[in-house]
Amino acid sequence: MKPRSVRDMLPRALPSIWRFALSLTGDIEMTNDLSQSTCLRAVEKADQFRSAGSFEGWCLQICRSIWLNELRSRASRQDKAFATVDVDQLPDIAPGIEQNLFAREIISKVMALPDAQRSAVELVFVQQFTYSEAAVILDVPIGTVMSRLHAARKVLRKYADVTLGESRKEQK
Amino acid sequence: MTYSDQELLAFLNGELDDRRAGEIEQTMRVDQDLESRVMALDPVAGPVRDAMMSLPGDQVLRRIEDAALSPRQSQRESRHLARFAAVLVLGATLGAGAMWLGTPRADDWRGRVAQYQSLYVADTVRLTTASSDALTRQIGAAADSLGRPLDLSALEAPSSLKLARVQVLGLDEAPLIQIVYTDDDGKPYALCITTGGEGDEGSDASSEMLHGLATTAWQDGDFRFIFVGGEDLSKTGRIADQLKAVL
Numbered sequence: 001m002k003p004r005s006v007r008d009m010l011p012r013a014l015p016s017i018w019r020f021a022l023s024l025t026g027d028i029e030m031t032n033d034l035s036q037s038t039c040l041r042a043v044e045k046a047d048q049f050r051s052a053g054s055f056e057g058w059c060l061q062i063c064r065s066i067w068l069n070e071l072r073s074r075a076s077r078q079d080k081a082f083a084t085v086d087v088d089q090l091p092d093i094a095p096g097i098e099q100n101l102f103a104r105e106i107i108s109k110v111m112a113l114p115d116a117q118r119s120a121v122e123l124v125f126v127q128q129f130t131y132s133e134a135a136v137i138l139d140v141p142i143g144t145v146m147s148r149l150h151a152a153r154k155v156l157r158k159y160a161d162v163t164l165g166e167s168r169k170e171q172k
Numbered sequence: 173m174t175y176s177d178q179e180l181l182a183f184l185n186g187e188l189d190d191r192r193a194g195e196i197e198q199t200m201r202v203d204q205d206l207e208s209r210v211m212a213l214d215p216v217a218g219p220v221r222d223a224m225m226s227l228p229g230d231q232v233l234r235r236i237e238d239a240a241l242s243p244r245q246s247q248r249e250s251r252h253l254a255r256f257a258a259v260l261v262l263g264a265t266l267g268a269g270a271m272w273l274g275t276p277r278a279d280d281w282r283g284r285v286a287q288y289q290s291l292y293v294a295d296t297v298r299l300t301t302a303s304s305d306a307l308t309r310q311i312g313a314a315a316d317s318l319g320r321p322l323d324l325s326a327l328e329a330p331s332s333l334k335l336a337r338v339q340v341l342g343l344d345e346a347p348l349i350q351i352v353y354t355d356d357d358g359k360p361y362a363l364c365i366t367t368g369g370e371g372d373e374g375s376d377a378s379s380e381m382l383h384g385l386a387t388t389a390w391q392d393g394d395f396r397f398i399f400v401g402g403e404d405l406s407k408t409g410r411i412a413d414q415l416k417a418v419l
Contacts, residue, residue: 007241014236018228032236039240106223125217126224128383130207131200146197150186153216157185160215 006046010039013056016127020060023122024067026111034070038063057129060137064119106159113152120148121156175199175206180213208403212384218287225280281343282389282398285364286382289400294358301336301354310338317347318365320395326418327351330411333361353401361401361408363415367394377412379405388412392419 010017014035021034041062042049049058110121116138123134124145131149135142175183175196182188183196200207211217302310308324315322317340328335333353341348346367353361377390381403388408389398397419399412 010241011233011237014233015225015228018232018236019224022227032232035236036240039236043241102219103223103226106220107227110220110224121220122224124211125214125220128211128221128381130204130211132207142201143197153184153214154186156216156220159219 001046001049001051003043003046006043006049009055010042010059013059014039016056017059017063019126020119020122021063021067022111023118024064024115026115026118034063034067037066041066054133056127057133057137060123064137064139102159106156109156109159113155117148117152117155120145121152124149177209177213180210181215184210184214184216208384212290222287225283281366281396282380282387283382284343285348285362285398286385286387286400289360289362289364290383290385292352292360292362294354294360297336297352297354297360298358300352302338307335307338314338314340314349314351318349318367318395320365322349323418326415327363329414329418331414332356333411355402359402361399361411364398364400366396377409377416379409379412381405390416392416 017038018031018035021038022028022031025031025034038059042059045062049055110118113121119138120134123129123137124131129137131142131145135145138145179188179192180196183193186193188196196206196210200210311322311324311327322338324335327338330353333355335351336354337352339350339352341350343366349365351363351365353363355361375391377388379386379388381387382400384403385400386402386405386408387398387400388405388411389396390412391397397412397415399408399415401408
């Protein structure tokens, strides 16, 4: 694929890239920079993308790869730990006050998850990649994705859509 | 191997014994339908998705697009990567608070419509199908809200589906018209039309899976359309083509 085609496709993929970057870094400034770097690298590697595959999945693999390289580099420099997302910085993100508070609370809980669980949650719960697709992007066995989600689900269970679950139980 | 929804919910909630849970995990690795069912049943995923999808705001996206995707980006690339490394070291602050101040992207409307539609089951349509007279009134009211003519014969263009109901909903400040269909098996589908926004659907239809449903979206002037339902993207694409030709 030509660089220009990839550049044209990136704006649509950018929200996914940004959220995945946030799930990796847990830090707002790093997320913006990692997102930018991912876009630049994707254009640079445009000829490696095969149109039969998932463009977003390909971008997220690039994102993760850049992040791992930076982590290795950072480890060698023994940098300080990153700041984590301050949920108090969250603005009104939904139409109603109650919804805002609910969304804010959920985002806060997601951001407080361990990095590995957070990335799995972002890919499967939010971006709706299948377990196997998420396993490819994260370069881990599918069972690892499932166990990370299982652990995350325990923390996030209080936010479960009880209505959905109950109605489906009743259907059976 | 078949599993009930109740059993799969128990699996998701960690309430199954290890042997049975392991069996489901193994089956999911080879059975994509089961994997899709489990994902759709997950009661935690929906609320988490709704909350997280509100991020990031438009301001953040525009800033990144400007920085990374402008025509001169290639000249800036090496400089940018160096800056990324520098930021890692220095922890520079770049107005983090402002980065959260955006609103959901305009094209999230497709996800919101798909999520709403995902709550529909066969009974939803069966129990609310309008009579012929009511349907005529509903179409008239929908056309008035939308500010665009809607013709019964055009809405009945998809020959494989039966028109069931039309209702006026709202999406932010704009009207959202939902035209509900059902197929011979009772599976629900819908054509939704809204106005305004800065949708990037374009006049060419684009298809994608959202919230477990196949969707095909397109734009015609100030109006945005999405056809949603089932799991077959080629089917929503075909029906969207039929509707595009007559609407």
